[in-house]
Amino acid sequence: MRVLLAAKGLAKSFGAVVAAADLDLAVEAGEIHALIGPNGAGKTTVLRLLSGELRPDAGCVWLADREVTALAVHERARLGLARTFQHSSVLSSFSVLENVAVAIQAHAGSSFRFFKPASPDPRLEEPALAILERLGIEGLADRPAAALAHGERRLLELAMALACRPQVLLLDEPLAGVSNKEAQRLIGVLAALRAEMGMLLVEHDMDAVFRLADRITVLVNGRVIASGSPSAVRADPLVRSAYLGEEEEL
């Protein structure tokens, strides 16, 4: 399989806190790679390192064949890396449709156009609406994003990420706080997207992880303690004690 995203020897510390240490990771085309670990393990930090929001203390990142360690967030996004945030991040003063239209605009021609009104523009709004339909939230198109419920905002964030037509999608706990119904729909959508891109999925919901993931990497205190197929990871004694054990006690 083609490797779309790779990290080698990534390290990042905040003072005495080690959030990532000598970390290797790869996401292949057509795969959902889950990154799991207890709270504070460093999962979000890894996503921030991959997306370029944080500079690693050591190590490097590749997108396809290109080394991107020195590139800024927007440059990596242009190369096909999209992400959602642990705390939903949308443009709250825009309507739902405009949120997605802005995402389409980012990858459709130049945005240095000063005179023609950005809206209405079917070249942006039609594909935007199509994505909303795919996620089943076309009914919300005209709502201000600020007025969305939490679960709806998560779906909108995913819609914005998809509008970038990413090669690789980084998802930071997409299911946190969404209703069961929405979660089922999201799982279905993610499974269907598998063919189109590679995904790195950070998620606490183990049900979803084991239903979706082709590969699982377990992170504890910034270190990978296990990585492999779901069944291998499930059977790993280290994982059971360090992570799944905790989960059962909760």
Add this chain to the structure above:
Amino acid sequence: MSAVRTRGGHGLAPLLFVLIALAILSAELWAGPYYLKLLSRAMILALAALALDLVVGVAGLVSLGHAAFLGVGAYTVGILAEHGITSGWIQWPIALFASAAFALVIGALSLRTRGVHFIMITLAFAQMLYYAANSLSRYGGDDGLTIWNRSEFATFFSLADRSTFAWTCFVILLLSYLLLARVVASRFGRVLRGAKDNERRMEALGYPVARFRLVAFTLSGTLAGLAGVLLANLTEFVAPAYMSWHRSGELLAMVVLGGLGSLYGAIIGAFFFVLVEEALARITTHWALVFGPFLILLVLLGRGGLVGLLENLGRR
């Protein structure tokens, strides 16, 4: 296709421009040159405030140094006139180019930072130009420089005529407003608005936010420079005081006074400011004793500025 809400609406702007035009007409007919001059001054400051609103209200960047660009525009006219170059066809493009260049450089440096840093740095660079102008003894130093001839546009029209001058200001203000209103609604403007709302998200979508902001800052600085060109012609004088940080603060006050981000709010704010200043200055020379607390109360109590107030009244 469902309708999408954008900031395309002109709101009170048509009414506002009609009122300004009527004010100019009535000043021509009845009130006399003093009021024409006052109106011209208000329109010029409105142009500068309008330019500033693009940066502050639309892009969300608090520039506390915009008077600098006003000064660059004004000084370019003054210095060229001092060297005998009085043709507006030469003066104005050079002045616009100079303000654009200064805005580009200052913007590029200031935009490396955020928040409080950005405010302090724009203020500091404006102060730098203020002191530089003070030390230009060849051009009047801190006394300023008298301009003996307004910009000449050959046989087309003469800015020496007060009416012509006022209408020139009016047309420039109107065109600038229309230009900026289009820019705000364009793809470019949408990126600016999005980045004001959530910069991190826009970066993650693939927008080089700083580049968009730099373009907006430069455009804004250029328009402020144009206001400076007009101001130099109105007063037939330039002085470092045009760039003082008080002027920058006042421009910011006008923008907020009118209502952030609506563009025409900045125009309303500028007119309100000039008229109140004029009225207070007649009563007392210590008008800042009133205006200072007014500004504080405006910030603490008033939300949405005068435009917000008017729109709320209109809705009742």
Add this chain to the structure above:
Amino acid sequence: MKSEYRATALDPALLVVQLLNGVQLGLLLFLVASGLTLVFGILDVINLAHGVVFMVGAYVAASTFLHSGSLLLAAAAAPIAAALLGLVLDRLVLRFLYERSHLDQVLATFGVVLFVDEAVRTLFGPAALPFPLPASLEWSLPLPGGTSYPAWRLVIIAGGLVLAAGLFGILHRTRAGMLVRAAANDARMLEMLGVDVRRLFLLVLGAGSALAGFAGALAGPIMAVQPGMGDNVLILAFVVIVTGGMGSVQGALLGALLVGLVDTLGRAFLTDLVRTLLPPAAANEVGPALASMAIYLLMAIVLLIRPQGLLSVRRAAR
């Protein structure tokens, strides 16, 4: 704060005088900037009114001295009045601004500046208030090379050094100081640990205002005590903070000394330097202009290399 000395060539004796002037200006700026940088650091509040606190310090010192004839009384009254002013301003205006946007903070504190400047102008008139030194301090220390250095400027240097040392002592040796530094680093974290950040902030604001007021008293005799005198100092303090790094008192000291030295030496020697490159007439134009811009160019260079400032405790571009 113009230097009193004009050099004609790079004479070592004059260089010493100018270096002392630079350090003296730097220490004054440090006294103003240190409070300002901590206030930014702790609550992320931009307070333009810090400059008028400096001015009020100078006015209180000048009038106390004029009426009582006691320099000690003047030196005590200025910081006390300044601290009170700082706390009153907090009660009336600042405390409503903690959670507001930077724009709101700028505008409201700009309103304070307009009001206080005008109030001082109304009360004392637009002209500068005389602040003559007592005869006991009207002498100069002879320096080798035929120059001399005014006693009062030595007092400023000594006072600035003592206060700076005291400030660092408090910040690094006491529990309160440790909390202040921690708060300037990450106030939210401290709040979660149960520290009353608001009280800490008032403490810093009061102490910072006292320092600025004392700086005003020190600067009074060498600077015209007039309305608006604090505005320039405020902006210079901004340059200091941007150069040194937000929230860091060490940064403020480093930035202040750099700004003081670059400004003083630039004014003293830059025109001569330019004269070696340009014809005299042009040099007399360009030199002073360049000198007045020198500190801002310094700031620009720092911004290019380290946008967060030389010794920042936090990154400016987050």
